Amino acid sequence: MEASPEDRIRAGLRRGDLDEVRDRLLARSLPEQVALLERLAPADRAVVYRLLPRGRAFEVFTRLDAPLQRELLEALQEEEVRGVVDDLDPDDRVRLLDELPATVARRLLAGLTPQEQDATGLVMGYPSGSVGRLMSPELVVLDAAATAAQARDTVRSRLETAETVYMLPVVTAGRLTGVVGLRRLLAADDDVPVAALAREPVAVDARVPAEEAARLCAREKLVALPVVDGDRRPVGVFTFDDALDVLEAAEDEDVARSGGAEPLGRPYLSTPVRAVYRARIVWLLVLGVGATLTVRVLEAFEATLEQMVVLSVFIPLLIGTGGNTGNQAATTVTRALALGDVRVRDGARVALRELRTGALLGASLGTAGLVGVGLLYGWDVGLVIGLTLLVVCSLAATVGGLMPVLARALRVDPAVFSNPFITTFVDASGLVVYFLVAAAVLGL
Structure with a gap:
């Protein structure tokens, strides 16, 4: 039987032929590369990860489960770790920091820019399990009194940093009063006020459980869900991909517990036997x-x-x-x-x-x-x-x-x-x- 690409990569690692491993690794698609790293032992995972180009390595890292991210960081040098953590979005960064020892988390936080520290601190300030803990604070907020032309300029200025621009919260005196879709904003005449384009918002308080927010997002078929504080001020956005992750985790938990076990929280083959034992x-x-x-x-x-x-x-x-x-x-x-x-x-x-x-x-x-x-x-x-x-x-x-x-x-x-x-x-x-x-x- 012909060896699988994964088996060939393992064989290349055993021989120390990193050139062959790199060639075979780069020939795989992004999902295949993620699946490969999930199945490798921690030491081999770190070696293979270093063979990826920087941009692709970051994409692969963000798709790994938080426990695997922690194991991978433990095997990398501090300079490599800082590079990865700096590039993460605040919500993804918080998810990773929750997995790390407190001393390591504090050291990594201290190395962030003041702006990134503020964004990360905002997310970490909400209770564990709440949607505020999973939201991205990097959102574009439009003033209801602005014209469509001014709003488009605002969106363009934030394209590189915003989590999403397909759903844009609209505020009056700082409070959420509506949302407008990007398509509607682009099609509007320049002098039309944003308030005339906005529709009634579907929003969620930042302290609401993440699963409840995810089901709301799925039920309303939203690309993104505005997250507000107690005064209805937008503080973040909860996107559909994060909602899918929450619903998948909830489904895994329900299936595991209905069978009399605890969820593993990570791919089965990369879970230590001791963890499987404790779960059962x-x-x-x-x-x-x-x-x-x-x-x-x-x-x-x-x-x-x-x-x-x-x-x-x-x-x-x-x-x-x-x-x-x-x-x-x-x-x-x-x-x-x-x-x-x-x-x-x-x-x-x-x-x-x-x-x-x-x-x-x-x-x-x-x-x-x-x-x-x-x-x-x-x-x-x-x-x-x-x-x-x-x-x-x-x-x-x-x-x-x-x-x-x-x-x-x-x-x-x-x-x-x-x-x-x-x-x-x-x-x-x-x-x-x-x-x-x-x-x-x-x-x-």
Whole structure:
């Protein structure tokens, strides 16, 4: 099998043939170069990074996750580090500084120009996790009283430093009163006032959680979202690419926690095994303790199982079906909460909808269980399985739908109430229902 470009670059590194590595590296596209650096060991990553031209090296660096940026800086010389940090936008710089030790971060900040220090300090002044922490303070603000010609001159003067010029905030007496798109501004006659071109702004306070701002940006299909302070004064801009990064990170977190783990926060192959271990072990211990509930239920109904051993055959079917039903409901409602389709006050409506849905599912599965099990093991056992599936599916769907709403009410990430927790609860309660139905139907 022909070696991949990545394997050839690794082989060149082992031989010390840096000319070959450089040629193969420069033949790759920017996304391929980023993917390559993500998969290399830290020492090799630093060597390959130094082989990139300065402009391309900076582009590659900005696309790496913050933990990989930190590892790369640790392997570079101080002069190289300062060059990279100086070129970063304030929001990207803050993201990197958050990853670095405090002493290193202070030293790098001290080396910035006063203007860059002020811009970086503004972003760092907002709470972690807020949109203010991710915004760019490098925005172009237009005065509502200015003419279109004057506004275009303002935009041209800031083209090199502004984060974006496609969405331009409009202010009156310093406060945000509208926004105007670049296309509309370019098409306007010179003497038209900016106020006549502006439309109602969609803006967000700098202290709002970044995920909430990102979902607003996606919902309104905005290229950029103005960020304002408590007095409605524009302090920054939150662009769609940063919004996509936030939504991707939130999705990664939800997927990881729904599977009973913590998000890695970096590419899998570049994550140390110790970090993967830490992301999983705590959840496994917690869920292991929760699973003891199932064991206690089995112990409590041990006599019932001894009287009719055939009941034990269907335990995996019942608890598996209940867990899957609860997980489906939890996933659906968690998604609805994230999109704003469901709010905390909708808890009763969610419970009723999931109860009805679970009952329909349980009736369908219970009928199939009644017929299938009845033909093979007897109609009395089939009736036990059918009734249990009806009750378990109804219970699991209701609990699975309510848990994310309860989490949001408690101001906890709904993903923390993850599917493994729901499965553990449904396992224990489902077994109780199973044995109670069996005792009633079979007279045990």
